Amino acid sequence: MNICQKKVVIFGGTGFIGTHLLRNLTAQPNLKVLWTKRPTTPLPDIPNLPAPRQFENLETVSIDWISDADVIIDLASSGRGRAISQRDVLSRVSPHLRIIDGLLNVGSKAHYIFLSSGGAIYGNDDSVLLSETARCIPQTEYGLEKLIIESALLCAAETTLTTSILRVSNAYGIGQTNKPGFGVIPTLVKSLEDGEVFKIFGSAHAKRDYVNVLDILRAIDATIKTGGAGIVNIATGKGTSIAQLIALLEELTGRTVNVEHCEPLQNEPNFARLDISRAKNVLGWEPQVSLREGLAQLLKKTTLL
Template sequence: MKVLLIGGNGFIGSHLADKLLAEGHYVRIFDVSYERYRIQLPNVDYRISPIQSIPDLYESMLGIDIVFHLASASVPSTSGIDVVNEVNQNLISTLSILDLAVKLKVKKFVYFSSGGAVYGIPETSPISEDHHIRPISSYGIIKSTIENYLSFYQRTYGLNTLILRPSNPYGPRQGHFLAQGVISTFLRNLKTGNSFTVYGDGTATKDYIFISDLVNICYNISIGDHTGVYNIGSGIGTSIKEIISIIEAVTDKKANVIFAESKNYDVSNFILDITKISKDQLAKPEYSLEKGISKVWNWVLETESIH
């Protein structure tokens, strides 16, 4: 297959590129910048440009079978600061990408939405794909609006679409600045001797999944005939307090933790229902938190500066 990863030089995209290359696919990456932590990969066809550049996007989509859209100019913590800019950067650009995908007869369009942001405050736990969608952050509102447009493009123009809703992935190459990821931030702070700030009392549970588990599942769903919406998580809730004690055990270091008021954009408790991926016999998460965290710790130790 000929695959285009838009936003493919980020955390998830770089691991997905590794998987696609290992499985023998042709990989083209469209991103505004190169990867932060690795040099360019010899077998990737890079296109460095912003998604706002329609001619460059058009050219990058020529001859492509599957488009993965991973580019996002915001994360929950920065969303809501400049809503108009966020809509322009994420929503409007995505509509242009969808128009091109229809025009160029792309066989499948895979969108990375968010399992943590689109549902809002959960009414049931674990949260299945048909749970109500009532996002509480601008990030989540834009993700769910894009999901609605994907259904619209599927119905109106016959574009084959797949929506992935990842929970909280963690792993090597997860950045720190503007990144979504407490585990890499905590490990980096532990290495540099800085404290960690925990928002809330540390009992809120989230659903963490190691990056290679996430990528294997995404790969199997996307390359197969699947369409529609899939939650991708571990299906297990772990509190920040538990994460800290695993981190202390793995690193053999004592964490200096500061507790602060919880943040209003954050859904504090969520666990994804992963029955659908299990039922469709897609790959199962295999990494325990201990094993995954120790992989990230090794990466943090060997990486000079994580930004």
Template sequence: MKRILITGGAGFLGSHLCDRFIKEGYHVIAMDNLITGDIRNIEHLFKLPNFEFYHHDVSKFIHVPGELDYILHFASPASPIDYLKIPIQTLKVGSLGIHNCLGLARVKNARVLIASTSEVYGDPTVHPQNEDYWGNVNPVGPRGVYDEAKRFQEAMTMAYHTYHNVETRIVRIFNTYGPRMRLNDGRVLPAFIGQALRGEDLTVFGDGSQTRSFCYVDDLIEGIYRLLMSDYPYPVNVGNPSEITIGQFAEEIIKLTGTDQKVVYKELPKDDPKQRQPDITKAKEILGWEPQVSRAEGLKITYEYFRNLPEEELYKAAYHREFTKK
């Protein structure tokens, strides 16, 4: 039985990866310090003999006994609320954390895949964004702690690949959604659905003309799995190229939820990207991958997940959002 370590294993994407590799017959070791992850995302796996959980911060030395075949580094705050609240931890997990994971991969002779992001492109001047674009990032702006952590992470990964012959894979993830997202994480989709469920007006920052491209989580996990099993060591965009403006997306959510809220507009945050659309040519050619789940289908599943959350979760999210503004 092959063994895989998944850092950030109790998070949104990490928990779905745990499920996928359990399904594929792996021995899965999930590692998370639970600073943004939620143990409830993986508690259904605890009874399995081929699943382990390590409550540990990857920014500190990592020890995993026995052999390891693969390491997936998904530990990182990934939402604006999180990385603005804990900027130092965000930088540490993207620097010390990746260094520890790569060192472990070298010792164990394991293949490592890191979760990078479309944020390495910053507020792009190229559209759609392809892997050869170097980005337009403000390193000292409020988003710099996340953007530069991911850019450093890519550089460190390639250095280990080049100088230590570590097998590396880099996935650049575009906006992803689905069950197990947190309502209070500040990202546009759970924010809109949470507001609709509470009967609040939907808040759009800016004039609503900025765009995003949303990929359903099952499609993303399939792309990550294929990239890990490929022999391609360089960055690959994985996302859904179906682009939509935030204003149009707000209207989609209102229609989906059957509510009659209005859309209200507020000032656009500093350095917020105006356009986001992946060029997935490499993913198609190298991985034979492209999204299969339409936005309408994925949103319906995601809405049902949020709609069935306990009521206290819904209002805890609203309280958290207001509290973190102060």
């Protein structure tokens, strides 16, 4: 390895954000990228992509293999799990805690970057604008998973590890999976393409903060360069309702969404705007891709434009 290169290890490199991140980081000559994937997961189509280490899950990742990493980027998660009838928080968090404990036990001085959830971790709060110091009372198992791992990393930061926790709001962009619990935008675009019914659970005026994957990549780049950033909200600070999102897509495509109104889902957190002042001050980061621009880029990859 070139002495000037940083060794970067990525967990969760075949997911939506992970694939974009692999493409971005492997193109940077100052970084030596190592990444993991499950044996059954197909390789992403990325030029000059280094061969991955294949592990069934984080429980089987070798601590020796990552002990000399300069940067570790943890994107791995079991997903939102809305269709699962029984809670199992332990299985969601223990693989991450094993990695953190293992790194501490060997005295690793890595910079551990964890992608948390700005949409799920705060829960319901009456505040209009949420900063990183707001209380966190997650309403879902997914949010609780993120909060527990955050707490472990904050404790680890008191020893040898350097930590950065990026609380990313609702991510969207090219390549996002269309399946329940993985984003309203791909589901809405698919409904437009196929003419299928788009189900609105609860109010069409419920708002979310949609941040483009390209802006998320820029935030990760800034975090690698900055070093330990602590907890940082990565969002736009703006809310868009389902009704506004539908209207924008209809305007861009000239098509009409076939809508069905349904009862609200349980444990859905209320919307509160995320304060991104700290991201601006600590990382020198702020979003650059508007929702209109991001949707237009996404639509060009479909039959709608």
